[in-house]
Amino acid sequence: MQSPTEFDFDGAIASDHAQGVWTWMVRDLAPDLIDIEAADDTPTNVLALESLMPELLARAKTAIAEAESKPEAMRRLRTAVGGDEVWSRLPVVITTLRCRGLLEKAQAFGRAANSMADEAALALALQSMPLNDQPVAALLFQAAVGQVTAPARLIMAAIRIAGVPAEAALGRAGFFPLIDAIFAHAQAQTPPLMQSGTFSDMDLICRSVDRFHRLMRSVTGYVELVRNGRWAMIAAALTKSLSDRLEPKLRDVAPDINQALRRREGTDRLDADQVLSALNGMYLLATVRDSRDSLAVNAVFDQTWSQVGQALEIHIERLLLQVRQHPGDKVVSARLDAALKMAEVRFGADYADAMRRAKGTVERRA
Numbered sequence: 001m002q003s004p005t006e007f008d009f010d011g012a013i014a015s016d017h018a019q020g021v022w023t024w025m026v027r028d029l030a031p032d033l034i035d036i037e038a039a040d041d042t043p044t045n046v047l048a049l050e051s052l053m054p055e056l057l058a059r060a061k062t063a064i065a066e067a068e069s070k071p072e073a074m075r076r077l078r079t080a081v082g083g084d085e086v087w088s089r090l091p092v093v094i095t096t097l098r099c100r101g102l103l104e105k106a107q108a109f110g111r112a113a114n115s116m117a118d119e120a121a122l123a124l125a126l127q128s129m130p131l132n133d134q135p136v137a138a139l140l141f142q143a144a145v146g147q148v149t150a151p152a153r154l155i156m157a158a159i160r161i162a163g164v165p166a167e168a169a170l171g172r173a174g175f176f177p178l179i180d181a182i183f184a185h186a187q188a189q190t191p192p193l194m195q196s197g198t199f200s201d202m203d204l205i206c207r208s209v210d211r212f213h214r215l216m217r218s219v220t221g222y223v224e225l226v227r228n229g230r231w232a233m234i235a236a237a238l239t240k241s242l243s244d245r246l247e248p249k250l251r252d253v254a255p256d257i258n259q260a261l262r263r264r265e266g267t268d269r270l271d272a273d274q275v276l277s278a279l280n281g282m283y284l285l286a287t288v289r290d291s292r293d294s295l296a297v298n299a300v301f302d303q304t305w306s307q308v309g310q311a312l313e314i315h316i317e318r319l320l321l322q323v324r325q326h327p328g329d330k331v332v333s334a335r336l337d338a339a340l341k342m343a344e345v346r347f348g349a350d351y352a353d354a355m356r357r358a359k360g361t362v363e364r365r366a
Helices: 015-029 043-068 071-081 084-098 100-113 119-126 134-145 151-162 167-172 176-187 202-220 230-251 253-261 272-294 298-325 330-347 349-365
Strands: none
Touching (some): 015 071, 015 084, 043 071, 043 084, 084 100, 100 119, 100 134, 134 176, 151 176, 202 230, 230 253, 230 272, 230 298, 253 298, 253 330, 272 298, 272 330, 298 330, 330 349
């Protein structure tokens, strides 16, 4: 998972933790096996590393065992891997490396789950996971969930196996790692929202908001979480974290629309970058509208939704008048077209089509 992260999960490894362990292995355990300057992810090097992995893991096991009986050696080892936080995640990294051959199979399971229409068949397939080995199950669920388009179907299948949707029952059935994996992937949707500026990847941001919603609703909408329990607290914290990053972007939508659709003083022109920012804001607003059950932005959304509707109606009315007054003005025509694209997102296709017909009528009469 991309760093920084707020919560650690047994199947998820933060990128800086993985980098710390890798640096320790290459520098301290295998300087005679791996040339760090030449080590990259080319297919040849990946195959070579795969052949070295048993030796690398054996050396790691020996180093850890020797340090456990010597306080000073343990202190040096903790420092070498990157500190206490990385040290606490070392067992997960080691387990991951040992289970590396199963991760692709777990991803294949996730992709196959997308095409399983029968809930009973999905429940049967879910029981093929090593539910009695929770550390391994955590890794495999982490790999699988990343490939699943509708995570709620996994949760419903797990509930079918557990018998009831209670948190404790799912735990007894071995599905704690599944819920952890879903929350880990939900957490991973926050970093894309840290982008800012004209060249932000709004498609990625919208996909992250939608994915966050699907992941969170799969748990909060189907599982009876214990109030003030670990999962309930994580769900609340992740919702707040993503919503806090989302709010400023929502507040910018109405001002961006006004900037994009106003007439420029002097030589009028259409600011393509400003229009793109306004359109991006509209697409984000529509995504939030569909995902708001998993967010904590209701007040800001309602205010922005209302402001945007009022602004677009005013701008479209004004631009239709300008088209009537200046029928050959291409800038005004293009600005109205942009406004109608935004209106289609806000009011729907029927409204936008009606306004386009009105524009056509005005242009013909002029």
